[in-house]
Amino acid sequence: MDAATITSWMREIETSVRSERDYLVQLDAAIGDGDHGTNMVRGFEAVVQALDGEAAAPPGRLLILAGRTLVSTVGGASGPLWGSALRSGGRVLGDQPTFEGGQLVEVLAAALASVKDLGAAVVGDKTMVDALEPAVDTLRTELAASAPLATALGEAAEAAETGMRATVPLQARKGRASYLGERSIGHQDPGATSTALIIRALQRAVSAAG
Protein backbone atom coordinates (compact mmCIF):
# COMPACT_ATOMS: atom_id res chain seq x y z
CA MET A 1 0.00 0.00 0.00
CA ASP A 2 1.15 3.54 -0.67
CA ALA A 3 -0.01 7.15 -1.02
CA ALA A 4 -2.57 6.15 -3.65
CA THR A 5 -4.22 3.83 -1.12
CA ILE A 6 -4.73 6.76 1.26
CA THR A 7 -6.07 9.03 -1.47
CA SER A 8 -8.44 6.35 -2.65
CA TRP A 9 -9.55 5.65 0.96
CA MET A 10 -10.41 9.33 1.45
CA ARG A 11 -12.32 9.39 -1.88
CA GLU A 12 -14.24 6.27 -0.87
CA ILE A 13 -15.16 7.92 2.45
CA GLU A 14 -16.30 11.08 0.71
CA THR A 15 -18.54 9.12 -1.68
CA SER A 16 -19.90 7.05 1.15
CA VAL A 17 -20.73 9.85 3.62
CA ARG A 18 -22.24 11.83 0.77
CA SER A 19 -24.59 9.03 -0.26
CA GLU A 20 -25.47 8.34 3.41
CA ARG A 21 -25.72 12.01 4.39
CA ASP A 22 -29.47 12.06 4.96
CA TYR A 23 -29.33 8.81 6.91
CA LEU A 24 -26.62 10.22 9.21
CA VAL A 25 -28.60 13.43 9.64
CA GLN A 26 -31.69 11.41 10.53
CA LEU A 27 -29.82 9.30 13.11
CA ASP A 28 -28.30 12.45 14.62
CA ALA A 29 -31.61 14.28 14.73
CA ALA A 30 -33.03 11.51 16.92
CA ILE A 31 -30.43 11.78 19.68
CA GLY A 32 -28.24 14.77 18.77
CA ASP A 33 -28.77 17.89 16.73
CA GLY A 34 -29.02 16.61 13.19
CA ASP A 35 -25.80 17.96 11.67
CA HIS A 36 -23.53 14.90 11.60
CA GLY A 37 -24.08 14.02 7.95
CA THR A 38 -23.65 17.60 6.75
CA ASN A 39 -20.47 18.05 8.79
CA MET A 40 -18.84 14.82 7.62
CA VAL A 41 -19.60 15.61 3.96
CA ARG A 42 -18.15 19.13 4.31
CA GLY A 43 -15.01 17.71 5.93
CA PHE A 44 -14.27 14.88 3.53
CA GLU A 45 -15.02 17.03 0.47
CA ALA A 46 -12.33 19.38 1.77
CA VAL A 47 -9.98 16.44 2.40
CA VAL A 48 -10.34 15.14 -1.16
CA GLN A 49 -9.66 18.65 -2.46
CA ALA A 50 -6.62 19.11 -0.21
CA LEU A 51 -5.14 15.75 -1.26
CA ASP A 52 -5.58 16.50 -4.95
CA GLY A 53 -2.45 18.59 -5.18
CA GLU A 54 -0.31 16.22 -3.09
CA ALA A 55 0.30 13.23 -5.37
CA ALA A 56 4.01 13.05 -4.50
CA ALA A 57 3.66 13.10 -0.71
CA PRO A 58 4.23 9.95 1.38
CA PRO A 59 1.11 8.21 2.81
CA GLY A 60 1.77 9.30 6.41
CA ARG A 61 1.91 12.93 5.33
CA LEU A 62 -1.36 12.56 3.47
CA LEU A 63 -3.07 11.21 6.57
CA ILE A 64 -1.72 14.13 8.63
CA LEU A 65 -2.92 16.59 5.98
CA ALA A 66 -6.34 14.89 5.91
CA GLY A 67 -6.54 15.10 9.70
CA ARG A 68 -5.56 18.74 9.75
CA THR A 69 -8.16 19.49 7.07
CA LEU A 70 -10.89 17.78 9.10
CA VAL A 71 -9.98 19.79 12.22
CA SER A 72 -10.18 22.99 10.17
CA THR A 73 -13.45 22.30 8.37
CA VAL A 74 -15.74 20.00 10.35
CA GLY A 75 -16.23 21.61 13.77
CA GLY A 76 -18.44 19.84 16.28
CA ALA A 77 -16.93 16.88 18.07
CA SER A 78 -16.26 14.80 14.95
CA GLY A 79 -13.79 17.37 13.56
CA PRO A 80 -11.27 17.21 16.41
CA LEU A 81 -11.88 13.49 16.97
CA TRP A 82 -11.38 12.25 13.38
CA GLY A 83 -8.81 15.01 12.77
CA SER A 84 -6.66 13.85 15.69
CA ALA A 85 -7.25 10.23 14.76
CA LEU A 86 -5.89 10.62 11.22
CA ARG A 87 -2.99 12.79 12.37
CA SER A 88 -1.96 10.22 14.99
CA GLY A 89 -2.30 7.47 12.42
CA GLY A 90 -0.21 9.43 9.92
CA ARG A 91 2.59 9.94 12.42
CA VAL A 92 2.98 6.16 12.73
CA LEU A 93 4.01 5.99 9.06
CA GLY A 94 6.47 8.89 9.16
CA ASP A 95 7.93 9.54 5.70
CA GLN A 96 8.04 5.96 4.44
CA PRO A 97 6.73 5.56 0.84
CA THR A 98 4.86 2.27 1.36
CA PHE A 99 3.37 0.29 4.22
CA GLU A 100 2.19 -3.25 4.98
CA GLY A 101 -0.86 -4.72 6.70
CA GLY A 102 0.86 -4.87 10.10
CA GLN A 103 1.55 -1.14 9.94
CA LEU A 104 -2.03 -0.43 8.89
CA VAL A 105 -3.10 -2.05 12.16
CA GLU A 106 -0.73 0.30 14.02
CA VAL A 107 -2.13 3.31 12.12
CA LEU A 108 -5.68 2.41 13.13
CA ALA A 109 -4.62 1.57 16.70
CA ALA A 110 -3.00 5.01 17.03
CA ALA A 111 -6.16 6.60 15.63
CA LEU A 112 -8.28 4.71 18.18
CA ALA A 113 -5.97 5.66 21.04
CA SER A 114 -6.21 9.31 20.11
CA VAL A 115 -10.03 9.22 19.91
CA LYS A 116 -10.27 7.51 23.31
CA ASP A 117 -7.83 9.96 24.83
CA LEU A 118 -9.52 13.12 23.50
CA GLY A 119 -13.10 11.94 23.94
CA ALA A 120 -12.49 9.96 27.15
CA ALA A 121 -14.87 7.31 25.82
CA VAL A 122 -14.74 3.53 26.16
CA VAL A 123 -16.65 0.71 24.42
CA GLY A 124 -20.28 0.78 25.59
CA ASP A 125 -20.57 4.58 25.88
CA LYS A 126 -22.53 4.67 22.58
CA THR A 127 -19.89 6.53 20.55
CA MET A 128 -17.63 5.99 17.52
CA VAL A 129 -15.36 3.88 19.80
CA ASP A 130 -18.02 1.15 19.72
CA ALA A 131 -17.32 0.69 15.99
CA LEU A 132 -13.63 1.61 15.83
CA GLU A 133 -12.28 -0.58 18.62
CA PRO A 134 -13.73 -3.91 17.39
CA ALA A 135 -12.52 -3.04 13.87
CA VAL A 136 -8.95 -2.53 15.06
CA ASP A 137 -9.03 -5.66 17.25
CA THR A 138 -10.45 -7.78 14.44
CA LEU A 139 -7.94 -6.55 11.88
CA ARG A 140 -5.09 -7.32 14.28
CA THR A 141 -6.39 -10.82 15.07
CA GLU A 142 -7.11 -11.70 11.43
CA LEU A 143 -3.67 -10.59 10.22
CA ALA A 144 -1.99 -12.42 13.11
CA ALA A 145 -3.80 -15.54 11.89
CA SER A 146 -2.30 -14.91 8.42
CA ALA A 147 -5.55 -13.93 6.72
CA PRO A 148 -5.06 -12.05 3.43
CA LEU A 149 -5.30 -8.27 3.95
CA ALA A 150 -8.50 -7.83 1.88
CA THR A 151 -10.22 -10.61 3.84
CA ALA A 152 -9.01 -9.22 7.18
CA LEU A 153 -10.31 -5.76 6.26
CA GLY A 154 -13.66 -7.26 5.26
CA GLU A 155 -13.87 -8.89 8.71
CA ALA A 156 -12.84 -5.60 10.35
CA ALA A 157 -15.56 -3.70 8.49
CA GLU A 158 -18.09 -6.30 9.59
CA ALA A 159 -16.91 -5.97 13.20
CA ALA A 160 -17.37 -2.20 12.94
CA GLU A 161 -20.90 -2.68 11.58
CA THR A 162 -21.72 -5.16 14.36
CA GLY A 163 -20.40 -2.65 16.92
CA MET A 164 -22.47 0.06 15.25
CA ARG A 165 -25.67 -1.99 15.50
CA ALA A 166 -24.84 -2.88 19.11
CA THR A 167 -25.12 0.83 20.03
CA VAL A 168 -28.92 0.70 19.52
CA PRO A 169 -29.88 -0.66 22.99
CA LEU A 170 -27.20 1.37 24.80
CA GLN A 171 -27.75 4.51 26.88
CA ALA A 172 -25.34 7.25 25.76
CA ARG A 173 -22.71 8.30 28.27
CA LYS A 174 -20.72 10.75 26.15
CA GLY A 175 -21.49 13.57 23.76
CA ARG A 176 -24.75 15.33 23.15
CA ALA A 177 -26.85 12.14 23.20
CA SER A 178 -25.95 11.68 26.88
CA TYR A 179 -28.22 14.61 27.74
CA LEU A 180 -31.18 12.42 26.85
CA GLY A 181 -30.43 9.80 29.46
CA GLU A 182 -32.70 6.81 28.96
CA ARG A 183 -34.32 8.42 25.94
CA SER A 184 -31.12 7.73 23.97
CA ILE A 185 -31.87 3.99 24.19
CA GLY A 186 -33.26 2.45 21.00
CA HIS A 187 -31.34 4.69 18.59
CA GLN A 188 -28.22 3.83 16.60
CA ASP A 189 -25.28 6.13 17.31
CA PRO A 190 -24.49 8.38 14.32
CA GLY A 191 -20.76 8.56 15.16
CA ALA A 192 -20.48 4.77 15.27
CA THR A 193 -22.38 4.67 11.97
CA SER A 194 -20.02 7.03 10.12
CA THR A 195 -17.08 5.14 11.64
CA ALA A 196 -18.40 1.89 10.18
CA LEU A 197 -18.68 3.67 6.79
CA ILE A 198 -15.06 4.81 7.11
CA ILE A 199 -13.76 1.28 7.83
CA ARG A 200 -15.86 -0.14 4.97
CA ALA A 201 -14.37 2.54 2.71
CA LEU A 202 -10.88 1.41 3.71
CA GLN A 203 -11.71 -2.15 2.75
CA ARG A 204 -12.96 -0.97 -0.66
CA ALA A 205 -9.89 1.22 -1.24
CA VAL A 206 -7.47 -1.61 -0.43
CA SER A 207 -9.41 -4.28 -2.37
CA ALA A 208 -9.61 -2.07 -5.46
CA ALA A 209 -5.84 -1.56 -5.37
CA GLY A 210 -5.12 -5.19 -4.58
Next chain:
Amino acid sequence: MAVETKARKFLNNPADLVAESLAGLAAAHPDLLRYDAAAKIVVNKGAPKQGKVALISGGGSGHEPLHGGFVGIGMLDAACPGEVFTSPVPDQMLAATKAVDGGAGVVHIVKNYTGDVLNFKMAAEDAADDGIKVTSIVIDDDVAVQDSLYTAGRRGVGATVLAEKIAGAAAAGGADLATVSDTVKRVNERARSFGVALSSCIPPASGKPIFDLPEGQVELGIGIHGEPGRRRESLGSASDVVDVMVEAVLSDLKPAKGARLLAFVNGMGGTPLIELYLLYHEVDRKLRAAGLEPVRNLIGSYITSLEMAGASLTVLELDDELIRLWDAPVHTPALRWGI
Protein backbone atom coordinates in the same frame (compact mmCIF):
# COMPACT_ATOMS: atom_id res chain seq x y z
CA MET B 1 -31.70 31.16 -11.03
CA ALA B 2 -34.39 29.37 -9.10
CA VAL B 3 -33.41 28.64 -5.54
CA GLU B 4 -35.16 25.94 -3.56
CA THR B 5 -36.40 27.87 -0.55
CA LYS B 6 -37.21 25.96 2.63
CA ALA B 7 -40.51 26.59 4.28
CA ARG B 8 -40.88 29.83 6.26
CA LYS B 9 -37.25 30.92 6.22
CA PHE B 10 -35.59 33.86 4.52
CA LEU B 11 -32.66 32.31 2.68
CA ASN B 12 -30.63 32.76 -0.43
CA ASN B 13 -28.53 29.61 -0.33
CA PRO B 14 -28.85 27.79 3.03
CA ALA B 15 -25.09 27.20 3.03
CA ASP B 16 -24.48 30.99 3.01
CA LEU B 17 -26.82 31.81 5.88
CA VAL B 18 -24.20 32.26 8.61
CA ALA B 19 -21.81 34.37 6.50
CA GLU B 20 -24.60 36.53 5.08
CA SER B 21 -26.09 37.13 8.52
CA LEU B 22 -22.70 38.14 9.95
CA ALA B 23 -22.13 40.47 7.01
CA GLY B 24 -25.47 42.07 7.93
CA LEU B 25 -24.43 42.41 11.57
CA ALA B 26 -21.26 44.20 10.50
CA ALA B 27 -23.15 46.45 8.07
CA ALA B 28 -25.55 47.43 10.85
CA HIS B 29 -22.91 48.10 13.51
CA PRO B 30 -19.74 49.40 11.83
CA ASP B 31 -19.04 51.59 14.87
CA LEU B 32 -18.78 48.52 17.13
CA LEU B 33 -17.38 45.60 15.16
CA ARG B 34 -16.15 44.16 11.91
CA TYR B 35 -16.66 40.78 10.28
CA ASP B 36 -13.55 39.06 8.97
CA ALA B 37 -15.11 36.79 6.35
CA ALA B 38 -11.87 34.92 5.60
CA ALA B 39 -11.20 34.04 9.25
CA LYS B 40 -14.96 33.70 9.96
CA ILE B 41 -14.78 35.83 13.11
CA VAL B 42 -16.50 38.95 14.45
CA VAL B 43 -13.97 41.37 15.95
CA ASN B 44 -14.46 44.38 18.24
CA LYS B 45 -13.64 47.62 16.41
CA GLY B 46 -11.48 48.73 19.36
CA ALA B 47 -9.40 45.55 19.56
CA PRO B 48 -6.65 44.89 20.33
CA LYS B 49 -6.47 47.29 23.25
CA GLN B 50 -3.00 47.30 24.76
CA GLY B 51 -2.98 46.17 28.38
CA LYS B 52 -6.63 45.04 28.43
CA VAL B 53 -7.54 41.39 28.96
CA ALA B 54 -9.48 40.26 25.89
CA LEU B 55 -12.64 38.13 25.99
CA ILE B 56 -13.59 35.67 23.26
CA SER B 57 -16.50 33.33 22.97
CA GLY B 58 -17.93 31.23 20.21
CA GLY B 59 -20.08 28.28 19.37
CA GLY B 60 -22.52 27.08 16.80
CA SER B 61 -24.73 29.66 15.11
CA GLY B 62 -28.48 29.69 15.51
CA HIS B 63 -28.39 31.24 19.02
CA GLU B 64 -28.42 34.89 17.92
CA PRO B 65 -27.74 37.43 19.27
CA LEU B 66 -25.24 35.13 21.07
CA HIS B 67 -22.26 35.56 20.46
CA GLY B 68 -21.69 38.11 17.68
CA GLY B 69 -24.37 40.45 19.05
CA PHE B 70 -22.37 40.76 22.28
CA VAL B 71 -19.18 42.02 20.66
CA GLY B 72 -18.62 45.64 21.58
CA ILE B 73 -17.77 47.98 24.43
CA GLY B 74 -17.76 46.34 27.86
CA MET B 75 -18.46 42.82 26.63
CA LEU B 76 -16.74 40.55 24.05
CA ASP B 77 -13.66 41.38 21.97
CA ALA B 78 -14.39 38.69 19.42
CA ALA B 79 -16.88 35.97 18.57
CA CYS B 80 -16.27 32.77 16.61
CA PRO B 81 -19.50 31.55 15.00
CA GLY B 82 -19.63 28.00 13.71
CA GLU B 83 -22.16 26.59 11.29
CA VAL B 84 -25.70 26.36 12.67
CA PHE B 85 -25.52 24.27 15.88
CA THR B 86 -21.97 23.17 15.06
CA SER B 87 -18.94 24.21 17.05
CA PRO B 88 -16.52 26.54 15.24
CA VAL B 89 -13.08 25.17 14.35
CA PRO B 90 -9.77 25.88 16.15
CA ASP B 91 -8.51 28.05 13.25
CA GLN B 92 -11.29 30.57 14.03
CA MET B 93 -10.51 30.75 17.74
CA LEU B 94 -6.79 31.05 17.05
CA ALA B 95 -7.32 33.87 14.53
CA ALA B 96 -9.63 35.65 17.00
CA THR B 97 -7.17 35.21 19.85
CA LYS B 98 -4.37 36.73 17.77
CA ALA B 99 -6.60 39.56 16.54
CA VAL B 100 -7.62 40.76 20.02
CA ASP B 101 -4.60 39.98 22.23
CA GLY B 102 -3.42 43.23 23.78
CA GLY B 103 -0.59 41.62 25.73
CA ALA B 104 -2.63 41.09 28.91
CA GLY B 105 -3.96 37.67 27.94
CA VAL B 106 -7.14 36.27 26.44
CA VAL B 107 -10.06 34.53 28.16
CA HIS B 108 -12.01 31.92 26.19
CA ILE B 109 -15.59 31.54 27.42
CA VAL B 110 -16.66 28.03 26.35
CA LYS B 111 -20.13 26.52 26.61
CA ASN B 112 -19.94 22.92 27.83
CA TYR B 113 -20.58 20.86 24.71
CA THR B 114 -18.16 18.15 23.63
CA GLY B 115 -17.48 19.85 20.29
CA ASP B 116 -16.95 23.34 21.69
CA VAL B 117 -14.68 22.07 24.45
CA LEU B 118 -12.52 20.00 22.06
CA ASN B 119 -12.14 22.73 19.45
CA PHE B 120 -11.39 25.47 22.00
CA LYS B 121 -8.87 23.15 23.69
CA MET B 122 -6.97 22.71 20.42
CA ALA B 123 -7.03 26.48 19.80
CA ALA B 124 -5.77 27.28 23.30
CA GLU B 125 -2.85 24.89 22.79
CA ASP B 126 -2.00 26.53 19.46
CA ALA B 127 -2.23 30.03 21.01
CA ALA B 128 0.07 28.99 23.86
CA ASP B 129 2.55 27.76 21.24
CA ASP B 130 2.43 31.28 19.79
CA GLY B 131 3.20 32.79 23.22
CA ILE B 132 -0.28 34.13 23.98
CA LYS B 133 -1.59 33.65 27.52
CA VAL B 134 -5.02 32.00 27.26
CA THR B 135 -7.37 30.76 29.96
CA SER B 136 -10.46 28.72 29.08
CA ILE B 137 -13.48 28.79 31.34
CA VAL B 138 -16.29 26.32 30.70
CA ILE B 139 -19.88 27.40 31.40
CA ASP B 140 -22.19 24.60 32.57
CA ASP B 141 -25.31 26.02 34.21
CA ASP B 142 -28.13 23.84 32.84
CA VAL B 143 -29.70 21.89 35.70
CA ALA B 144 -31.78 19.80 33.29
CA VAL B 145 -28.70 17.66 32.68
CA GLN B 146 -27.35 15.55 35.50
CA ASP B 147 -23.64 16.11 35.95
CA SER B 148 -22.38 12.59 36.39
CA LEU B 149 -19.95 10.07 34.98
CA TYR B 150 -22.74 9.06 32.65
CA THR B 151 -23.23 12.33 30.76
CA ALA B 152 -21.03 14.89 29.06
CA GLY B 153 -21.90 17.14 32.01
CA ARG B 154 -24.23 20.09 32.27
CA ARG B 155 -24.73 22.23 29.19
CA GLY B 156 -23.74 25.88 29.01
CA VAL B 157 -26.82 28.05 28.41
CA GLY B 158 -28.14 31.35 29.87
CA ALA B 159 -25.24 31.94 32.28
CA THR B 160 -23.05 32.46 29.20
CA VAL B 161 -24.74 35.79 28.43
CA LEU B 162 -24.39 36.95 32.04
CA ALA B 163 -20.74 35.84 32.24
CA GLU B 164 -19.90 37.67 29.00
CA LYS B 165 -21.48 40.90 30.30
CA ILE B 166 -20.03 40.73 33.82
CA ALA B 167 -16.53 39.57 32.89
CA GLY B 168 -16.53 42.06 30.01
CA ALA B 169 -17.08 44.83 32.55
CA ALA B 170 -14.27 43.48 34.72
CA ALA B 171 -11.88 43.47 31.74
CA ALA B 172 -12.97 46.96 30.67
CA GLY B 173 -12.27 48.11 34.23
CA GLY B 174 -8.65 46.97 33.97
CA ALA B 175 -8.80 43.66 35.87
CA ASP B 176 -5.95 41.24 35.14
CA LEU B 177 -6.21 37.83 33.45
CA ALA B 178 -6.60 35.86 36.70
CA THR B 179 -9.32 38.21 37.98
CA VAL B 180 -11.31 38.22 34.74
CA SER B 181 -11.09 34.41 34.54
CA ASP B 182 -12.18 34.16 38.15
CA THR B 183 -15.13 36.45 37.45
CA VAL B 184 -16.34 34.14 34.67
CA LYS B 185 -15.98 31.16 37.03
CA ARG B 186 -17.84 32.95 39.81
CA VAL B 187 -20.80 33.75 37.54
CA ASN B 188 -20.91 30.14 36.39
CA GLU B 189 -20.78 28.79 39.93
CA ARG B 190 -23.55 31.10 41.12
CA ALA B 191 -25.94 30.67 38.14
CA ARG B 192 -28.39 27.91 37.22
CA SER B 193 -30.74 27.57 34.24
CA PHE B 194 -33.66 25.48 33.03
CA GLY B 195 -35.39 25.62 29.64
CA VAL B 196 -38.72 24.50 28.21
CA ALA B 197 -39.98 24.29 24.64
CA LEU B 198 -43.40 24.44 22.99
CA SER B 199 -42.09 23.64 19.50
CA SER B 200 -38.96 22.31 17.83
CA CYS B 201 -36.62 24.52 15.85
CA ILE B 202 -35.92 23.85 12.17
CA PRO B 203 -32.24 23.80 11.16
CA PRO B 204 -31.93 25.49 7.75
CA ALA B 205 -29.71 22.79 6.25
CA SER B 206 -32.30 20.03 6.69
CA GLY B 207 -35.41 22.23 6.69
CA LYS B 208 -37.05 19.75 9.04
CA PRO B 209 -37.98 20.04 12.73
CA ILE B 210 -35.50 18.24 15.01
CA PHE B 211 -38.21 16.78 17.21
CA ASP B 212 -41.91 16.41 16.90
CA LEU B 213 -43.88 18.01 19.72
CA PRO B 214 -47.64 17.71 19.42
CA GLU B 215 -49.73 20.78 20.19
CA GLY B 216 -50.66 21.04 23.85
CA GLN B 217 -47.40 19.42 24.99
CA VAL B 218 -44.38 21.04 26.67
CA GLU B 219 -40.86 19.61 26.51
CA LEU B 220 -39.12 20.15 29.84
CA GLY B 221 -35.37 20.53 30.19
CA ILE B 222 -34.50 21.36 26.61
CA GLY B 223 -31.13 22.58 25.42
CA ILE B 224 -30.42 25.28 22.85
CA HIS B 225 -29.70 23.00 19.91
CA GLY B 226 -33.12 21.46 19.58
CA GLU B 227 -31.99 18.58 21.75
CA PRO B 228 -35.17 17.06 23.09
CA GLY B 229 -35.64 17.44 26.84
CA ARG B 230 -35.71 14.78 29.52
CA ARG B 231 -39.47 14.57 29.74
CA ARG B 232 -42.64 15.79 28.15
CA GLU B 233 -45.95 16.75 29.73
CA SER B 234 -49.22 18.24 28.69
CA LEU B 235 -48.97 22.01 28.80
CA GLY B 236 -50.53 23.59 31.87
CA SER B 237 -50.82 27.28 32.73
CA ALA B 238 -47.79 29.60 32.53
CA SER B 239 -47.82 29.65 36.30
CA ASP B 240 -47.50 25.83 36.39
CA VAL B 241 -44.59 25.91 33.92
CA VAL B 242 -42.79 28.61 35.91
CA ASP B 243 -43.28 26.52 39.07
CA VAL B 244 -41.28 23.75 37.39
CA MET B 245 -38.57 26.14 36.18
CA VAL B 246 -38.15 27.97 39.50
CA GLU B 247 -38.17 24.74 41.50
CA ALA B 248 -35.54 23.15 39.19
CA VAL B 249 -33.24 26.17 39.43
CA LEU B 250 -33.61 26.97 43.14
CA SER B 251 -33.38 23.37 44.37
CA ASP B 252 -29.96 23.19 42.73
CA LEU B 253 -28.66 26.70 43.44
CA LYS B 254 -29.90 26.70 47.06
CA PRO B 255 -29.59 30.47 47.60
CA ALA B 256 -29.63 31.76 51.19
CA LYS B 257 -32.83 33.44 52.43
CA GLY B 258 -32.86 37.07 51.36
CA ALA B 259 -30.25 36.47 48.62
CA ARG B 260 -30.11 39.14 45.92
CA LEU B 261 -30.71 37.61 42.51
CA LEU B 262 -30.54 38.43 38.85
CA ALA B 263 -33.47 36.73 37.10
CA PHE B 264 -33.02 36.23 33.37
CA VAL B 265 -36.12 35.19 31.41
CA ASN B 266 -34.88 34.24 27.97
CA GLY B 267 -36.92 33.59 24.85
CA MET B 268 -35.84 30.70 22.61
CA GLY B 269 -36.57 32.63 19.38
CA GLY B 270 -40.24 31.92 18.69
CA THR B 271 -41.88 33.23 21.84
CA PRO B 272 -42.99 36.89 21.82
CA LEU B 273 -41.97 39.44 24.44
CA ILE B 274 -45.54 39.75 25.70
CA GLU B 275 -45.32 36.13 26.94
CA LEU B 276 -41.79 36.58 28.29
CA TYR B 277 -42.98 39.45 30.50
CA LEU B 278 -45.91 37.34 31.63
CA LEU B 279 -43.37 34.66 32.58
CA TYR B 280 -41.26 37.26 34.37
CA HIS B 281 -44.28 38.32 36.39
CA GLU B 282 -44.62 34.73 37.62
CA VAL B 283 -40.89 34.36 38.21
CA ASP B 284 -40.68 37.61 40.19
CA ARG B 285 -43.65 36.65 42.39
CA LYS B 286 -42.42 33.12 43.04
CA LEU B 287 -38.87 34.22 43.87
CA ARG B 288 -40.20 36.78 46.35
CA ALA B 289 -42.56 34.20 47.80
CA ALA B 290 -39.49 32.00 48.38
CA GLY B 291 -37.93 34.80 50.42
CA LEU B 292 -35.53 35.93 47.71
CA GLU B 293 -34.88 39.35 46.21
CA PRO B 294 -34.76 39.69 42.42
CA VAL B 295 -32.85 43.00 42.31
CA ARG B 296 -31.75 42.83 38.68
CA ASN B 297 -33.32 41.19 35.62
CA LEU B 298 -32.94 40.62 31.92
CA ILE B 299 -35.94 39.81 29.75
CA GLY B 300 -35.76 39.08 26.05
CA SER B 301 -34.40 36.62 23.47
CA TYR B 302 -30.63 36.61 24.00
CA ILE B 303 -29.60 32.96 23.66
CA THR B 304 -31.97 31.38 21.21
CA SER B 305 -32.53 28.18 19.33
CA LEU B 306 -33.56 29.48 15.89
CA GLU B 307 -37.37 29.76 15.83
CA MET B 308 -38.07 27.44 18.75
CA ALA B 309 -41.03 28.53 20.85
CA GLY B 310 -40.01 28.32 24.46
CA ALA B 311 -38.16 30.02 27.26
CA SER B 312 -35.44 29.49 29.80
CA LEU B 313 -34.94 30.85 33.28
CA THR B 314 -31.48 31.66 34.59
CA VAL B 315 -31.00 32.76 38.18
CA LEU B 316 -27.69 34.30 39.27
CA GLU B 317 -26.94 34.90 42.93
CA LEU B 318 -25.45 38.39 43.10
CA ASP B 319 -23.09 40.19 45.45
CA ASP B 320 -21.98 43.85 45.53
CA GLU B 321 -19.15 43.22 43.07
CA LEU B 322 -21.34 41.35 40.57
CA ILE B 323 -24.04 44.05 40.81
CA ARG B 324 -21.45 46.75 40.13
CA LEU B 325 -20.12 44.86 37.09
CA TRP B 326 -23.65 44.13 35.79
CA ASP B 327 -24.55 47.82 36.04
CA ALA B 328 -21.34 48.97 34.32
CA PRO B 329 -21.80 50.54 30.86
CA VAL B 330 -22.14 48.23 27.88
CA HIS B 331 -22.63 48.97 24.20
CA THR B 332 -23.08 46.01 21.87
CA PRO B 333 -25.62 45.30 19.11
CA ALA B 334 -27.85 43.35 21.53
CA LEU B 335 -27.20 44.85 24.98
CA ARG B 336 -26.77 48.52 25.68
CA TRP B 337 -26.98 50.69 28.77
CA GLY B 338 -24.98 53.42 30.49
CA ILE B 339 -23.40 54.65 27.23
